[in-house]
Amino acid sequence: MTITRSFCGLVLSAILTLFVMLASGAAPASPTAAPTPFGAPSPISGPSAPTVSPTVASATSPASTTAPAKSAGNLTGEIKIGALETLTGDNSSYGISIKNALDLGTSEINQSKFLGNATINLTVLDGKGDKQEGISVMNRLISQDKVVGVMGPTLSNTANGITDMGNFIFRDSLPEAGVIPGTIDAVKAKLNPKKAAIIYEVTNEFTKSAYDVFESSLTKDGIQITDTETYNHGDSDFRTQLTKIKATNPDIVVVSALIGEAIPILQQAREVGITQPIVGGNGFNNPNIYKQGGQAAEGVILGSAWFIGSKNPKSQAFVAAYQKEYNTDPDQFSAQAFDGMYLMATAIKNAGSADPKAIRDALANIRNYDGVLGNFSFDAHRDPVHQPVVLIVKAGKFELFQ
Numbered sequence: 001m002t003i004t005r006s007f008c009g010l011v012l013s014a015i016l017t018l019f020v021m022l023a024s025g026a027a028p029a030s031p032t033a034a035p036t037p038f039g040a041p042s043p044i045s046g047p048s049a050p051t052v053s054p055t056v057a058s059a060t061s062p063a064s065t066t067a068p069a070k071s072a073g074n075l076t077g078e079i080k081i082g083a084l085e086t087l088t089g090d091n092s093s094y095g096i097s098i099k100n101a102l103d104l105g106t107s108e109i110n111q112s113k114f115l116g117n118a119t120i121n122l123t124v125l126d127g128k129g130d131k132q133e134g135i136s137v138m139n140r141l142i143s144q145d146k147v148v149g150v151m152g153p154t155l156s157n158t159a160n161g162i163t164d165m166g167n168f169i170f171r172d173s174l175p176e177a178g179v180i181p182g183t184i185d186a187v188k189a190k191l192n193p194k195k196a197a198i199i200y201e202v203t204n205e206f207t208k209s210a211y212d213v214f215e216s217s218l219t220k221d222g223i224q225i226t227d228t229e230t231y232n233h234g235d236s237d238f239r240t241q242l243t244k245i246k247a248t249n250p251d252i253v254v255v256s257a258l259i260g261e262a263i264p265i266l267q268q269a270r271e272v273g274i275t276q277p278i279v280g281g282n283g284f285n286n287p288n289i290y291k292q293g294g295q296a297a298e299g300v301i302l303g304s305a306w307f308i309g310s311k312n313p314k315s316q317a318f319v320a321a322y323q324k325e326y327n328t329d330p331d332q333f334s335a336q337a338f339d340g341m342y343l344m345a346t347a348i349k350n351a352g353s354a355d356p357k358a359i360r361d362a363l364a365n366i367r368n369y370d371g372v373l374g375n376f377s378f379d380a381h382r383d384p385v386h387q388p389v390v391l392i393v394k395a396g397k398f399e400l401f402q
Contacts, residue, residue: 074116074117075116075349080145080146080148081120081122081147081151082124082150083099083150085099085125090258090259094333097286097334098152098154100326100334102337103122103124104321115348115349125137129154172336173333176213176281179303179304182390183217184218186390187279193250196218196223196225197225197228197229198227199245199265200230200255201257201261202232203233204258207258208256210282214256226250227245229242233261237268238269242272245274246274251277252276252278253278255284259286262284266296277299277301279300280300280302282303282304282332285332287331293393300392303389303390303391304391305388305389306389308331309398309399309400335372339371344359347362347363348362350362373386374387
């Protein structure tokens with residue numbers, strides 16, 4: 001399989017996740033040399049077509065695999081890894097936290113000599129959340145910077161089935177289908193809502209995909225949907241939709257939105273008199289929800305892959321290091337990014353090689369990895385297996401919803 005222009009466009013639209021794309025057909029890199037370069041993407045023309053296949057992974061700290069991590073052996077030189085993130089625009093807060101964690105993880109890996117005499121040379125570029133810019137950046141990382149793998153992008157437009165695009169794609173961030181059902185189950189168990197209304201962005205594949213999961217989860221739990229409202233990316237006034245929702249008198253309001261629209265939706269919901277609990281999707285996993293949302297965010301419930309207050313020692317060490325380096329709290333996406341960099345490094349170490357095929361095989365064998373996200377494995381489809389949590393905003397911070 002190859003990375004094509006159409007593939008890059010697909011990946012670059014709207015799921016909050018990290019991917020690692022590896023060159024499946026590149027000539028093997030010697031353990032004592034820098035990674036062998038591979039060509040720019042070309043169109044898929046059948047099974048024998050080109051050289052680059054995607055692999056996806058995300059962030060964690062040193063962890064255990066089914067077998068103990070191997071020695072870095074004779075690895076030397078620079079191993080070039082790229083990252084394609086959204087660093088400007090409406091959703092830049094996600095990409096910036098990811099970049100921070102990738103930088104932090106890379107620094108820690110290199111300083112600790114986790115890869116022996118080899119070091120990771122990380123190049124992080126801004127895809128600006130734009131399809132064409134993302135294609136340009138991906139081409140640069142592959143053909144000019146000659147990386148062996150790419151972490152990212154920040155946004156892709158499919159929540160489910162992303163790893164079906166090729167066996168060099170791994171994902172370490174839980175898809176909405178792995179988080180939302182449990183969130184609705186928890187809300188049902190604690191609050192026993194009978195009716196719910198939904199508002200979501202119809203112009204974004206991620207928020208549309210999350211809406212589908214919310215709708216099916218509510219239906220499964222016997223919660224009647226009283227109204228479904230939509231909006232477009234860039235809208236700023238949601239009062240008309242929220243007033244319609246209020247008129248149906250739901251017990252909960254479900255919002256599938258990214259951070260740029262999520263905050264004004266929360267504020268305007270309270271402004272029009274909606275006092276019911278609000279349940280958000282993955283886009284709510286950002287400290288700006290309560291920092292900028294203020295009192296309107298109090299009581300918001302959301303599912304997450306990670307909780308900043310976790311007692312996991314790896315998580316606590318990561319939080320302390322991130323706060324020291326950046327003077328702010330990490331979020332779910334930075335936790336995933338940190339683990340993702342260590343997953344990549346662990347695979348390189350276990351493979352004893354910077355050859356993308358060897359790295360791919362080593363990633364596929366990772367089981368029971370002890371990282372920031374907790375006990376982590378890749379399943380047979382290269383999707384993540386670990387325990388999600390349900391959170392609530394209380395007194396201006398995330399707490400466990402219990």
